[in-house]
Amino acid sequence: MAAYVGSMRLASLFATPLLLLATTARAQAPQPDGAGLERGVLPATWAESGDACATQPHFRLHEYNADFYILRQSGCTNYEKPFLYLIFGDGQALLLDSGAKNAQVADAVRDALKRWADHHGGRTPKLVVAHSHGHGDHVAGDAQLGALPDVTVVGTAPDAVQQFFGLHNWPDEATTFNLGGRMLDVVPIPGHERASIAVYDRRTGILLTGDTMYPGRLYVADAPAFTKSVRRLVDFTRGKPIAHVLGAHIEEARTPFLDYPVGTKFQPDEHALELSRGHLLELSDALEQMGGTVVRRAMRDFTVWPVSR
Template sequence: MLPPDRAGDAARDCSGGNILAQSSTRGTGFSSTSQAATGRAYPNGNPALGYNPPGVRNTDSAVPLHRSKPVTHDYACEGPAPGSLSFRWTYGSNVAAKNRDPRVQVVQYNEDTFVLRQNVCVHWEAPFTYLLFGNEGALLIDTGATANAAHYPLRETVDAIIARWSRARGRSKVPLTVALTSGEDVAQNQGLVQFADRPGTTIVPKPLAAMQRAYGLTNWPAGTGRLDLGGRVIEVIPTPGTHRDGVTFYDPYCDFLFTGDLLFPGKINIGNDGDFVASLERLQTFASAHPVKWLLGGHVEMMFVPGKYYPRFATYKPYERVLEMTPDLIGDALRHAREVRGKDMMLIRPDFVLFNGVSPDQRTPVWPEGVPNINPPRPF
């Protein structure tokens, strides 16, 4: 509860927490003029104020400077939680052995959402993994393409993020769940062994039947499962097609769909075209009933010019397309998945390429209509 003389200070703003009116409290030691707790002078909260207004969320200003108990966030919000991916991923080197970039690149999208990427010189697919926090636990989605922790220190990196997050929120333990968008995908499941003996960790099993039981998916591929992180409930949507056991995760806090290999800006190798079409139909139906800001897949292989992509095993990718995809691309993928169903062919789209029944190294002499044919710049 706010003190009576401050009860009128808080005004609700679901786009990014609370906006505070000007306070009569003067920032002792900071300024002789009154400051709003979220004003320009104190973008993360005025440290002179001795309270944190109820309902504040979506920003680290929600973490009291002088907490007396573990911090609890309210993950219910109108609209997606604010965050940013406005930066450039590391893009490798021509000579992989000489690359000096971090083995795991970490980007904090917002205070409870982290995006991690494996160095492209450690593994050419450079897969993404995602770490989400709730009030009662954390979820790691996918584990990368390398088991050796000396080459790819995923667990060490995740442990460091969890430790820092826990200290800021006054929590001694944060249970971790490790889940995969596909247990069959060797570019996303190899790092799982690093968590095998980690205390306080639940690993969703890789075998299809065991995974279905873990999520309560008794009518596969219909229905959805749930992972409750404590106020932040992640939905699990069956999406086989590129893999028999494929799933997509939906985060209603950020309005993200984590699609793994099903749909990403790259070369999509269809394993079963009937399942692939059905999964995209299921995903489109889900997206029409839920707010979706972005689709975040497992890789980036496309260049920033339409329809052009990097070849397999490339370790230098300076002109990558951005990771995030808009939800309208589900419909685009569905239309063209229906076109390739039952045919051995590749089909180029501006944001992805479909391969059905052909090698991922397949080439086509005919450039598709409707896709601008722009030569990408040469990096040399």
């Protein structure tokens, strides 16, 4: 009891200065600033069912925010179900990837551009179509898109990619691409495919990694190049705010270490799309452990999967 009374006295003795301190601290505490990033929202799930294929649109359009759109191709059209990213600057937009076969991507992109224009004074932006890499499930809509007005389609060969973005010291040096008041960083990451790039949007802190890192099977065609590229992304992202790492597919289930079989069209329990810089560190660590000989390894949120070139 005596100790209790003692501590009470002690408490009242310090009450005033402590209260003052707390008030001052509150007044001086920085407000949440979200790292200065433009915020956005990802859907709780991208999963669709196959029941309504007849009426299912070829692409689902999701506005991450007013100037950053995501399109996901429907499994009804192609089991690859790739993600396409549409980023808007002043008067210009970048579409990263044009989808897999069997879809009306030009209609979907035209609708998306119109939707953006309706909210931004009615002027449709010029469009650049570039690619996370040159595989067929990311370039199949190029011809359709190239037929639209004010569209530039970047070639898919390494030379064309390097020339368009001004990547002079491939693959060691990154470069920037200005969409008009919006700076993107373009980082060479060959290894899954020879012309693979990552794109970092400084405004939202989103890093787009194509097929190099996503919740699914990470096919490694060139093990030394892939290992170096993932290390390059780890170095590139060090000290930068990375809100999400978004790849081009989902093949994992929400069950850890488990991917859906190749060719699965509908994945009701699929993993979230978004990964983080932590996943990059985990991948880089696994590759470095493998010491240049990449072997198949199921990990919690993706699977490393060597393939022959």
